[in-house]
Amino acid sequence: MDYAELTTEQVLKRDIPWETYMTTKLITGTCLQLLRRYDKRSESYRAQLLDDDGPAYVRVFVNILRDISKVETVEYIIALIDEMLTANPKRARLFHDASLANEDPYGPFIRLLWEGNWFMQERSCKILALIVSARPRTDGSVPNGEACKTKRTSASIDDVIKSLVEWLCAQLKNPSHPSRGVPIAVSCLATLLKESWVRSLFVKSDGVKLLTPLITPASTQQSIQLLYETCLCVWLLSYYDAAVDFLATTRAVPRLVEVVKSSTKEKVVRVVIFTLKNLLPNGTFGAQMVDLGLPQIVQSLKTQAWSDEDLLDVLDQLEEGLKDNIKQLSSFDKYKQEVLLGHLDWSPMHKDPVFWRENITNFEENNFQILRVLVTILDTSSDPRALAVACHDISQFIQHHPAGRGIVNDLKAKQRVMKLMNHESSEVSKNALLCAQRLFLGAKYASFMQA
Numbered sequence: 001m002d003y004a005e006l007t008t009e010q011v012l013k014r015d016i017p018w019e020t021y022m023t024t025k026l027i028t029g030t031c032l033q034l035l036r037r038y039d040k041r042s043e044s045y046r047a048q049l050l051d052d053d054g055p056a057y058v059r060v061f062v063n064i065l066r067d068i069s070k071v072e073t074v075e076y077i078i079a080l081i082d083e084m085l086t087a088n089p090k091r092a093r094l095f096h097d098a099s100l101a102n103e104d105p106y107g108p109f110i111r112l113l114w115e116g117n118w119f120m121q122e123r124s125c126k127i128l129a130l131i132v133s134a135r136p137r138t139d140g141s142v143p144n145g146e147a148c149k150t151k152r153t154s155a156s157i158d159d160v161i162k163s164l165v166e167w168l169c170a171q172l173k174n175p176s177h178p179s180r181g182v183p184i185a186v187s188c189l190a191t192l193l194k195e196s197w198v199r200s201l202f203v204k205s206d207g208v209k210l211l212t213p214l215i216t217p218a219s220t221q222q223s224i225q226l227l228y229e230t231c232l233c234v235w236l237l238s239y240y241d242a243a244v245d246f247l248a249t250t251r252a253v254p255r256l257v258e259v260v261k262s263s264t265k266e267k268v269v270r271v272v273i274f275t276l277k278n279l280l281p282n283g284t285f286g287a288q289m290v291d292l293g294l295p296q297i298v299q300s301l302k303t304q305a306w307s308d309e310d311l312l313d314v315l316d317q318l319e320e321g322l323k324d325n326i327k328q329l330s331s332f333d334k335y336k337q338e339v340l341l342g343h344l345d346w347s348p349m350h351k352d353p354v355f356w357r358e359n360i361t362n363f364e365e366n367n368f369q370i371l372r373v374l375v376t377i378l379d380t381s382s383d384p385r386a387l388a389v390a391c392h393d394i395s396q397f398i399q400h401h402p403a404g405r406g407i408v409n410d411l412k413a414k415q416r417v418m419k420l421m422n423h424e425s426s427e428v429s430k431n432a433l434l435c436a437q438r439l440f441l442g443a444k445y446a447s448f449m450q451a
Contacts, residue, residue: 006119008086011079014072026068031060038080043087050084055097058105062095065108075119078112082123085130092134105131106160113167118177122184128164129188132157133195164192165201172210183226186214190229193236199243208237208246215255217262224265231259231271238278248284257292260301269301270311277318286325290348295322332359339370342377344389350396360400368407371397375408378416384425391417391431398438405439414439 018039022032034056038049050057064077085091095105109124109131116124135157168185175181189207192198202208211233218227234252237243247253253276260272276294279285289295298319306312328334329348335355338344349355363371374397377390394413398404408414417439420432 006075008079008082008123011075011119012083014076016073016076021068021073027060027064031063034060046084047087050091050094054091054094055099058094058097059100059103062100062103062105062108065112066104071117074112074116078120078123078127081127085127089130090134092130095131096135104156106157110160110163113164118180121176122180125164125167125184125188128160129191132161132164133191161192161198162201164188165198165205165207168192169202169205169207169210172207182214183222183229186211186226186229186233190232190236193233196240199237199240202237203240203243203246208243208252209250211237212247212250212252212255215252215259217259218268224268227259227263228265228268228271231256231268231275235271235275235278238275244279244282247279248282253279253285253288254292257289257294257297261297266306266308266311269306270308273298273301273311273314273318277314277321280318280321280325286322287329287347289322290326290329291346295319295326298322332362335359336370339373339377339393342381342386344377344381344383344386344393346385346389350389350392356396356400360397363397363401368411371407372411375411375413375416378413378420384423384428387420387423388425388427388431391420391428391435395431395435395438398435408439 016039018027018032018035021027022029027035034053038046038057041049061077061081065074068074106128109128112120112124113128168189171181171185175185177184189202189211193202211230214226214230215234216227218224234247234256237247256272256276260269260276263269263272276285276289280289298315302312302315302319326348331349335349338347371394374390374394377386378394381387381390394408394417398408401407414436417432417435420428421436423429423432
């Protein structure tokens, strides 16, 4: 049978010769007794055994994985543990009981990640993510706040997490299973990235750029779950500055905006909106979000019926944050800095009529300094985008300033603009043509021609 197609249920139908293992001294008599009591029993009966003596069963399972190498038996024990934790993930704490202080709860699973078949790899990854997350912390706490029962050296757990993150990144790059390798890696990361140290390791392993391509609109149930868990990972990373800096070098924000614009699944919308809210304070992301039309998307989302009140609150917060961002982006000081540096681009203020109406008199400062620089850019810049924006802004000045046409003519801009009408870039020639129309024919007629 193809290992990739094995299920936990299929594996657990096997009959494992436990008595033979005791005869060959691979397991003890106590181990055999515990296995006989547990194996092939109902879920409720097993649950009671685990409640009464869970650490003893964990010791049996871990010791068998350590001492027995027969594939069918290893798969069987892995399936037992997977079933146990799937029924109740909180049982992962059993691996850290004080009575197991001298056992290594991680080693067998790390070995199977790299050496086992896909069935072993997939289950070992799930199991490891759970027991690593349930471990006692060095401050004497566990994730749910209960008192620490045992202590383990931080060096060993550090090595375990490094190896696990390395395997997860390897799955994102080159999955062992064509359809399940990436989803299991993302699912485990969604559990592990709650820890700041795991976030740091993941970023150092170049994991962020491996996640970004997975942020894409989804339709099937399976792809929606992968999208949700991918966005959950990005949300967790948005709390880590180094990850945020890395996200700024990817197309994460355009992809997130595209997802939130097209998704109808509330849990997906929720995690994306929470992520965008976290990223908004970063100036680079704020400008991107405005350019991508997120303010309008947020307004549309606010009109829909959502069951989660927290989502509605965060939509309000995101809307206010975007408004503040637009104000900052549209300030004349910001515009002045952009022009003086010569880094002209289609930032929101250039095409915002409110900006031009409210700031047109500011262009008179220092004997029309900013206007003079715009005219100079027409002569000196080799960047088509900068030339197009400069032509556009000069045209806007002519349209909004009462004496705009005469002032621009006095600066001898006409010849420069006409020269750019034949530029090889259609973006430049289009904006140069509109500017020339306003120079020759007046603002109102040029607006009519453009329409």
